[in-house]
Amino acid sequence: MVKIVIENLAKKEVQTNDLSKSLLVTLQQHHIDWMHACGGKGRCTTCKLVITQGSENFLQLTEAETKYALQGQLASNERLACQAKIVGDVVIMVPEEGKLPHLTYNQ
DSSP states (O other), X not given: OEEEEETTTTTEEEEESOTTSOHXXXXXXXXXXXXXXXXXXXXXXXXXXXXXXXXXXXXXXXXXXXXXHHTTSSOXXXXXXXXXXXXSOEXXXXXXXXXXXXXXXXX
16 A cells, blocks of 8 residues: 655645546545546646655656656656656645645745
């Protein structure tokens, strides 16, 4: 069982055994709203997340993420939630531009 902690969303924790799904799908399955405009297809960067711990537990960048990284739209500590898959525990944050108005975030 791996654990995903969303640091600036009251340290909300999600645990999963299904590592075949993207972080976006896993979060949605646990009823956590996460910004995404393209339907989770890697065609935009609205579902961006910031990695604060556990970067070694992310699988390699997908083709879509590599494209955005090369364009300067994805920093080395950022991933697309719709593309990223993990193999171990991670701590992530919602970036300022991805915050949803109906949720309360902490610093």
